[in-house]
Amino acid sequence: MMSKREHKFVSADPDLCTGCTLCEYACAFEKDGVFNPLRSRIRAVRLYPSGNIAITCRLCENAPCVIACPRDALDQSEENGTIIVDDDKCDGCGWCLEACDFGAITIHPVTKKAIVCDLCGGEPKCIEICPVEALSLASRDTHATKSRIEASRKLLKAHQESEL
Amino acid sequence: MDGYAGKILYVDLTTGKSRTEPLPEKMAEDFLGGAGFGIKMITDLQRPGIDAFDPENPIVFSLGTFCGVMVPGASSKWGVAGKSPQSNALGEAYSTGFFGAEMRRAGYDIVVVTGKARNPIYLYIEDESVQLMDASHLWGKDNWETEAMIKEDLGDPGVRLASIGQAGENLVRFACIINDRLRAAGRTGMGAVMGSKNFKAIAVRGTADVTVADVEKFKELSFEMYRRAKGPATEKYRGLGTSGNVLVLNKAAAMPTRNWQDAVFEGAEKVSGELMNERYVTKIQGCDACGSRCEHVASVNEGPYKGSYSRVEYEPIYALGSCTGVDRADAIIRSVQLCDLYGLDALSAGVVVAFGMELYEKGLITKKDTGGIDLRFGNHEAQTEMLRKIAFREDIGDILAEGVARAAEKIGKGSEAFALHIKGVEMTGYDVRGLKTCALGYAVSRRGADHQRHGAYGPDLKGTVDRFSVDKGRGQLVIDGEDLYSVIDSLILCKFNRGIWNYDEMAQMYAYVTGLPMTGEKIRHAGERISNLARIYNIREGLGRTDDNLPIRCMTDPIKSGVAKGSLVTQKELDILLDGYYESRGWTNEGVPTKAKIDELGLSEYYQYLEGLTKKPKTRKAKGKGRAK
Incomplete structure (x- = not known):
């Protein structure tokens, strides 16, 4: 059986992300067939002048949203770590939203039920459409590995330069 | 109709009243959106011959057809039209960012604003709710402060703004409208028309869905266009950007220099797109649902302009670089930022400063007129200071704020011979x-x-x-x-x-x-x-x-x-x-x-x-002279 450690979520690389919000368009269209960022499970943020990133569910261990739900409407998938919403139980109170540090779970503007990234069955539309390949499926381990490589690169470069 | 919101919003700032009308289908088909809507609306609604600053002069904000829809480079395009205080004729300007998509989701295709508010106001549109909000505390603030303060006042960081800075308030005839900090509806003085109405900004928040008629066919074409949008057709804009034109046009002797005294700029290498990208551009980012990205954000990290940042493009490099003889990239970045803050059209502003420089070098104005500024070509400090004086109408800045056509008329002494404009609107950067x-x-x-x-x-x-x-x-x-x-x-x-x-x-x-x-x-x-x-x-x-x-x-x-x-x-x-x-x-x-x-x-x-005009005999001779305004 797969352990939770290996669950992959949609991760954005801020160096590549252009803040265009195209992921939001693609997500809302894939899920609901209309355009509206309020229906999107991924949201892009721009901090002026040029800090850009897209944020969606990070499939937390012991997900705070699941814990916060007073009606037990949320559950986390053993298989891929996604948050499963039981629409019959969810009454749109929004405690999950307040529990999430990332603003990754929200309330659907029409159904008033919680909505959150479900990875589109393994092939997320946002990743497909992103024109700069800023989005990718990453596990915490691949994330950390990338960060280590990047940090090492900087350190070694500084080291080399100091020797010159 | 899908895509379109199907509604026109009319706001009268004099009475404070607003109403909506449905967007006629025939108008949509015949005029599409954006420019078509803007030009049609002002032709239909505006009293012929009206002065641009007459309260009755309508200013029309019109969205592109595809606002809020996943179409590359078209999801948030908006335009503004009105009688221009520069040309006394058609004023129109276009911008992108994120404002247009938000307005579409708020439920409008066109917003027509007439009248004049008694005190400064901003228009707050939140879906069906349309309110005039007090903007007394915002009057005198620059565009970026205004955006931050309105977001704070409304308690909603998601609201999108289009606003004017001090230049628009002071009726600088080439004042622009700024949205999303770095985007401008720049040309023909639409910011001054807003200013003449005590109209500081539009703040908009929309929550409605935007629909398309044929989901399957749309999806196929949309994905295809996004595939193309990241291909070779847009490569230039994703790489060097339009700033890449600096060396290209300079080599072609087509980069107007020192108020068009020449078309080759000896300082081109110092302000080229290549140099900008290598030394100053920190990020190339995109507008709403863009498939390619072109917004080259340039930051200055050292020297007298440390901390400045702006978007760099060929046109402002021409206007505030070669045209004024300024060969410092950092000074150009700061100058463009000042234009965004004050709400000056950077293109006109550069040509206006260049005109002032030629006046000064020819001895037609002196330090007495400039407030002590040594307004020579190439003096970057004089340029940044003069931009401020224009926005606030200080010293010679008060006359220059009228644009080169009117300034030349006021100053006389043959200065119209080097006033670079057509129909009262300053020249852009192709010689x-x-x-x-x-x-x-x-x-x-x-x-x-x-x-x-x-x-x-x-x-x-x-x-x-x-x-x-x-x-x-x-x-x-x-x-x-x-x-x-x-x-x-x-x-x-x-x-x-x-x-x-x-x-x-x-x-x-x-x-x-x-x-x-x-x-x-x-x-x-x-x-x-x-x-x-x-x-x-x-x-x-x-x-x-x-x-x-x-x-x-x-x-x-x-x-x-x-x-x-x-x-x-x-x-x-x-x-x-x-x-x-x-x-x-x-x-x-x-x-x-x-x-x-x-x-x-x-x-x-x-x-x-046109009646009576079409049969006129062919006797009027073109004079090839700037039309006196």
């Missing part, structure tokens, strides 16, 4: 003396000096035609560009994505999104209709053949160096170009659309504005 198809495009441009109405520099620079000679055939080349750009500015597609579209694909996208029938030919025809209505509007407001001219310097002072050395446009050449253009347009020799042409385009109701 038309050695780009003669482009010269025609500039001369007939409906919003005054402009490369963006036609793109006629293309055939000149690509070598499709001989850039140094003229013939009547250039008319059709300019017309093809104009009508295409009328469509592009109405659907509002990003011009940096223009290479990925043809008329058929534009029509397909239109049909899939709106559900209204459209063909390539029909949409081209709509472009021609929009171009012609703009002409009718300008004629109604008093323009004619003599206004389709070039700056005096372009017809008397040849380019001094480089491959275009010795080149200028003579009156005889301009007449050949105009004759060919009018003829191909189906207009009279005086540049008036004929009844037959108007009927063919379905514009018969507007013939009333």
Whole structure:
């Protein structure tokens, strides 16, 4: 059986992300067939002048949203770590939203039920459409590995330069 | 209709009342959106001959057809139209960012604002709720402060803003409207029209869905266009950006320098796109749902302009660089930032400062006029200080704030000979003396000096035609560009994505999104209709053949160096170009659309504005002189 450690979520690389919000368009269209960022499970943020990133569910261990739900409407998938919403139980109170540090779970503007990234069955539309390949499926381990490589690169470069 | 919100919002600032009307389907089909809507609305609603600052003068904000829809480079394009305080004729400007998509989701295609508020206000639109909010505390604030303060006041960081800075408040005639901090609806002084109404900003928040008519076909075409949007057709804009034109145009002796005294800038290497990218550009980011990205954000990390940042493009580098002789990239970045903060059209502002510099160097003004500033070409500190003085109308800045045409008239002493404008609107950065198809495009441009109405520099620079000679055939080349750009500015597609579209694909996208029938030919025809209505509007407001001219310097002072050395446009050449253009347009020799042409385009109701003009004998001679305002 797969352990939770290996669950992959949609991760954005801020160096590549252009803040265009195209992921939001693609997500809302894939899920609901209309355009509206309020229906999107991924949201892009721009901090002026040029800090850009897209944020969606990070499939937390012991997900705070699941814990916060007073009606037990949320559950986390053993298989891929996604948050499963039981629409019959969810009454749109929004405690999950307040529990999430990332603003990754929200309330659907029409159904008033919680909505959150479900990875589109393994092939997320946002990743497909992103024109700069800023989005990718990453596990915490691949994330950390990338960060280590990047940090090492900087350190070694500084080291080399100091020797010159 | 899908795509469109289907609603026009009317706001009267004098009474504080607002109302909505449905968007007629026929208007959507015939005029598409953006430019088409703006030009039609001001023609229909504005009293002929009105002054731009008359409270009754309507200012019209109109969205591109695809706002809020996943179409590359078109999801948040918006335009603004009104009587221009610069040309006394058509004012229009376009912008992107994120404001347009938000307005579409709020449920409007067009917002028409008339009247004048007693005290400064901003318009807060939250879906159906339309409120005039007190802006007394915002008056005197720059654009960026205004955006931050309104977001704070409303407690909603998601609200989108379009606002004016101090320049608009002070009725600087080339004041612009800024949205999303780095995007400008720049040209023709629409910010001053807002200022004249005590109208500081529009803040908008929309929550409605935007729908498309044919989901499956739309999806297929949309994904295909996104595939193309990241391909070779947009490579230039994703890489060096338009700043890459600096070295290209300079080599072609087409980069106007020191107020058009020359067309080769010796400092080009120091302000090139290559240098900008290597030293200053920290991020290339995108507008709403962009498939390619072009926004080169440049930051200064050291020296006197440390901490400055702005978007860099070729045009402001021309205006606030070569045109003023400033060869410091950091000073240009700061100057563009000041334009964004104060809300000055950076293109006009640069040409205005350059005009001031030539006045100063020729001794027509002195330090007494400039408030002690040594306003020589190349003095970057003088430039940044003069931008402030223009925005606040201090010293000579008060006269320069009127734009070069009016300033030259006030100052006299032969200064009109180096006032670089067409129809009162300052020149943009293609030296038309050695780009003669482009010269025609500039001369007939409906919003005054402009490369963006036609793109006629293309055939000149690509070598499709001989850039140094003229013939009547250039008319059709300019017309093809104009009508295409009328469509592009109405659907509002990003011009940096223009290479990925043809008329058929534009029509397909239109049909899939709106559900209204459209063909390539029909949409081209709509472009021609929009171009012609703009002409009718300008004629109604008093323009004619003599206004389709070039700056005096372009017809008397040849380019001094480089491959275009010795080149200028003579009156005889301009007449050949105009004759060919009018003829191909189906207009009279005086540049008036004929009844037959108007009927063919379905514009018969507007013939009333031309009656008596179409039969005029061909006796009026073009003077090739700046129209005195």
